[in-house]
Amino acid sequence: MRVCVAGTGYVGLTTGVSLAYLGHDVVCVDHDPDKVESLRSGRPPIYEPHMDALLAEASERLTFTTDYAEGVPGADVVFIAVQTPSLPDGNPDLRYLRSAADSVGRCVAGGFTVVVNKSTVPIGSGNWVDAILREAFESQHGRRPAGEFSVASNPEFLREGQAIFDTLYPDRIVIGSDNPRSLDVLNRLYRVILNQTFTPPTFLPRPAELGAVPMVSTDLASAELIKYAANAFLATKISFINEIGVVAGKVGADVMQVARGIGLDARIGPRFLEPGVGWGGSCFGKDTAALITTAGDYHHEMPIVSAARTVNQQQRRAVVDRLLQELRILKGRRIGLLGLAFKPDTDDLRDAPAVDVARQLIAHGARVSLHDPVAGERFRREQPDLAPRLCDTLDEVFDDSDAVVLVTKWSQYLDLDWEKYVGLMREPVVLDGRHALDRGRLERMGYRYLSITGA
Numbered sequence: 001m002r003v004c005v006a007g008t009g010y011v012g013l014t015t016g017v018s019l020a021y022l023g024h025d026v027v028c029v030d031h032d033p034d035k036v037e038s039l040r041s042g043r044p045p046i047y048e049p050h051m052d053a054l055l056a057e058a059s060e061r062l063t064f065t066t067d068y069a070e071g072v073p074g075a076d077v078v079f080i081a082v083q084t085p086s087l088p089d090g091n092p093d094l095r096y097l098r099s100a101a102d103s104v105g106r107c108v109a110g111g112f113t114v115v116v117n118k119s120t121v122p123i124g125s126g127n128w129v130d131a132i133l134r135e136a137f138e139s140q141h142g143r144r145p146a147g148e149f150s151v152a153s154n155p156e157f158l159r160e161g162q163a164i165f166d167t168l169y170p171d172r173i174v175i176g177s178d179n180p181r182s183l184d185v186l187n188r189l190y191r192v193i194l195n196q197t198f199t200p201p202t203f204l205p206r207p208a209e210l211g212a213v214p215m216v217s218t219d220l221a222s223a224e225l226i227k228y229a230a231n232a233f234l235a236t237k238i239s240f241i242n243e244i245g246v247v248a249g250k251v252g253a254d255v256m257q258v259a260r261g262i263g264l265d266a267r268i269g270p271r272f273l274e275p276g277v278g279w280g281g282s283c284f285g286k287d288t289a290a291l292i293t294t295a296g297d298y299h300h301e302m303p304i305v306s307a308a309r310t311v312n313q314q315q316r317r318a319v320v321d322r323l324l325q326e327l328r329i330l331k332g333r334r335i336g337l338l339g340l341a342f343k344p345d346t347d348d349l350r351d352a353p354a355v356d357v358a359r360q361l362i363a364h365g366a367r368v369s370l371h372d373p374v375a376g377e378r379f380r381r382e383q384p385d386l387a388p389r390l391c392d393t394l395d396e397v398f399d400d401s402d403a404v405v406l407v408t409k410w411s412q413y414l415d416l417d418w419e420k421y422v423g424l425m426r427e428p429v430v431l432d433g434r435h436a437l438d439r440g441r442l443e444r445m446g447y448r449y450l451s452i453t454g455a
């Protein structure tokens with residue numbers, strides 16, 4: 001099938017490259033000429049495991065361009081996957097979506113095209129995008145559209161760092177549409193994923209337990225709400241275990257044992273119960289804010305989701321409080337932060353807890369040194385005022401430091417030769433912000449091990 005994808009960020013690029021790998025002809029459009037240039041020469045502008053390999057495998061069926069006219073006319077499906085970041089009032093900024101929909105509406109021609117919102121968009125955006133497409137079509141063609149396109153919602157659930165895995169082996173595919181023809185087109189587009197009949201890439205084998213992938217076919221508003229509800233639930237689950245972690249610290253219980261003990265209950269499940277510094281990233285903060293704002297439009301408060309956000313902010317402050325408790329004075333102290341990306345296996349720094357924690361420590365007068373195995377280059381661009389604190393080597397981070405904090409659970413930090421560094425520190429304090437290090441082992445090496453929950 002012929003596919004066009006607007007936006008080549010984490011979602012758009014993953015969608016475009018994966019669909020090309022699966023045999024579709026894909027044109028990816030981005031308004032940023034630097035990204036397009038980089039992709040044309042086979043270099044993904046983002047760090048995502050396996051992306052360069054899949055890009056190379058799918059390159060024959062992939063085109064990158066800044067021009068919608070190269071991809072939209074004659075496409076069976078056009079995905080809109082542009083960013084929808086938060087405005088200060090919590091509403092998503094829809095200007096990129098508006099602009100993309102306008103460009104698509106002007107170019108759509110020939111046959112029937114399903115225009116799919118893959119961006120996470122407020123409830124009702126399907127209708128809004130439909131109206132923009134119609135206006136743009138009319139201004140371009142001088143007549144009203146007569147069934148050339150239909151809008152559908154196909155929310156994305158991929159996790160950064162596992163984006164290609166999640167696309168090829170999703171837990172489910174959700175389609176919101178009231179048009180049977182659109183449903184049929186999207187069913188055909190996704191058939192090989194739904195039935196798992198494609199040949200997996202050698203570097204990403206199919207999980208043994210995976211059967212057919214369920215498809216949830218529903219109306220536009222329900223599909224849009226499914227996306228927000230999923231993210232709000234996951235964010236709340238993490239905040240819940242973090243809140244339990246605080247109580248565990250006070251009563252002398254081990255939150256990891258508690259997480260295991262509740263997670264074995266099939267009704268609760270073991271995933272997303274890892275306590276620590278809390279969630280960050282481009283989605284949970286933005287999407288919980290948008291959900292609360294949407295509910296507010298209907299004069300409804302969302303106390304559970306609001307509390308999940310409050311707890312998450314408290315977790316970031318808890319890092320500083322724990323260091324204050326241990327070191328008493330932070331002024332002049334040298335504190336190293338291990339990990340800047342909001343999670344391992346990505347270079348994404350959006351709403352990264354490390355950035356918040358670094359700024360809080362600096363406000364307390366600490367001298368902060370920062371390290372990340374992958375996100376350093378992006379950090380220099382996006383946080384220029386903090387960039388001078390970035391260290392190229394771990395020796396620099398540990399050298400003469402009063403404490404180091406594990407903020408991001410990169411495997412490089414878990415597998416570190418910790419013994420080598422203990423002698424470099426002025427005070428051998430390790431604050432394990434992810435409950436991921438081996439306390440006994442570190443203590444035997446001479447470290448003073450602290451966890452974020454107070455133990």
Ligand SMILES: NC(=O)c1ccc[n+]([C@@H]2O[C@H](COP(=O)([O-])OP(=O)(O)OC[C@H]3O[C@@H](n4cnc5c(N)ncnc54)[C@H](O)[C@@H]3O)[C@@H](O)[C@H]2O)c1
Pocket residue numbers: 006007008009010011012029030031032035081082083084096097099100118119120121156157158159160282283
């Ligand atoms: N990142 C994730 O893990 C994730 C997962 C699920 C859903 N989402 C949602 O998907 C959407 C995209 O997120 P992302 O992280 O991929 O964003 P991103 O910022 O990484 O990428 C967006 C891309 O769109 C391009 N763009 C912006 N306006 C454009 C236009 N008018 N025409 C063409 N290109 C344009 C930008 O240059 C950029 O390359 C958001 O709504 C997000 O909430 C993200």
Ligand SMILES: O=c1ccn([C@@H]2O[C@H](COP(=O)(O)OP(=O)(O)O[C@H]3O[C@H](CO)[C@@H](O)[C@H](O)[C@H]3O)[C@@H](O)[C@H]2O)c(=O)[nH]1
Pocket residue numbers: 120156157158159160161231234238271272273274275276277278279280281282283284342343
């Ligand atoms: O038990 C856990 C699990 C995660 N996190 C943190 O939560 C954040 C988000 O992690 P994750 O969900 O793995 O990453 P994202 O790439 O942000 O993916 C989320 O957000 C995407 C964007 O909407 C959705 O598509 C995904 O389904 C959803 O998991 C990160 O800071 C993690 O460190 C924890 O603190 N504890």
